[in-house]
Amino acid sequence: MRMGLAIDASCDLPQAFLEEHDITVMPITVRIDDKVFMDDRNPAEQARFLQQKLGSRGHSAETEPCSVEEVQRLFLDKLVLERDCVFCLTITATRSPINEHVIKASFAVLKHYREVREKAGLTGPFLMRVIDTRNLFVGTAPTIVEATRLIDAGETPAAIRERLTHIANNSYGYMLPRDLYYLRARAKKKGDRSVGLVSAVLGSALDIKPLIRAYRGDTTPVGKVRGFEHGAETLFNYAAQRVHAGLLVPAVSLSFGGDPAELAKLPGYDVLKAACEACGVALMESPMSITGMVNVGEGAVALGFAAEEHVAEF
Structure with missing residues (x-):
């Protein structure tokens, strides 16, 4: 067949x-x-x-x-x-x-x-x-x-x-946006109230970024980090831990809202790459789709893997 x-x-x-x-x-x-x-x-x-x-x-x-x-x-x-x-x-x-x-x-x-x-x-x-x-x-x-x-x-x-x-x-998708004002404007355009104006203003003023998780059809913030690079490091370190714990599919996927070569420049990337190499897991990198970029903004980082149900703490 x-x-x-x-x-x-x-x-x-x-x-x-x-x-x-x-x-x-x-x-x-x-x-x-x-x-x-x-x-x-x-x-x-x-x-x-x-x-x-x-x-x-x-x-x-x-x-x-x-x-x-x-x-x-x-x-x-x-x-x-x-x-x-x-x-x-x-x-x-x-x-x-x-x-x-x-x-x-x-x-x-x-x-x-x-x-x-x-x-x-x-x-x-x-x-x-x-x-x-x-x-x-x-x-x-x-x-x-x-x-x-x-x-x-x-x-x-x-x-x-x-x-x-x-x-x-049992698939987990994580997104780290770079620009909260953009994310709030896009959410308003689509009638999504998940990113309010006050949160956007305060977050941008304090350089606070949300870590957004997509899981079983639901998309919601699951953590906050200060600074985009710190957020990337937090996300990559978390993914490395999940790799060592064991995945349902031996692959971790990364995408970037722009040239994916920028991923390797972010803190925590080397830790994730080393974990994947040690565990025989493919690290798959790609540019974010145009549709993805217009929804979460250029320069955003996204990461996906499949694992048994667990509680993520950021």
Whole structure:
């Protein structure tokens, strides 16, 4: 059985990894004033976004994930011909309509795929499975990484779906924003009251940064640190501890709202890198998606891994 993966563009993973595993990316359109960007994890488009220096205006962006009709076309024109089973992994349904769009599209795909495949001389059924990773941005990576391992191992679709659901329920995504005013403006734009004006003003005045965690569909601050670099060190040291304690998927994913080469310059990075090397864990670094940057701001750091349920203390 030819199995494959499709993800939405806000899922942060290295481009080389996506190409190695032939992962299809469902794009997101981002509009800022009169500028339009196609967020499809294309490095050239990400570079164009950064070169435009729209960081201060990104909070007003409008994002449009793949519509139901666009998902249908992607599958009926391409994926039902190239694969026999496709797992669609999306960011949490509590924060984006993309999961709902893919589920709705699946009804039409499963209704019409036979005629498309028959015209191409293909026989046999086509399976489409939609998985809500229950996380955001780089926090979706553990589920996607595990999916590639299971597919390469030749596991059955039923076994893969069960395992991916377990990993999604135990994936942790952390974000460290650089600019609280930006985060507050973006939250206001989206009707999210999680970052109030008073908190933003006080936090910026005192250089206090929140550590935000995405877990099981919920996004909330779980700690506060003084200074961005101290926050990065705190986050990296915590992740190193989790690596030594044992992960469900042998990978830690990092993304940066800009050039990911900046990650290695942050305090605590070497500790995390050493922990991963000692424990045989892959440290996967990527630029944050355009969608991620307009939501949490340029220069933000995000980190994701999967582990047994635990209480994090910062």
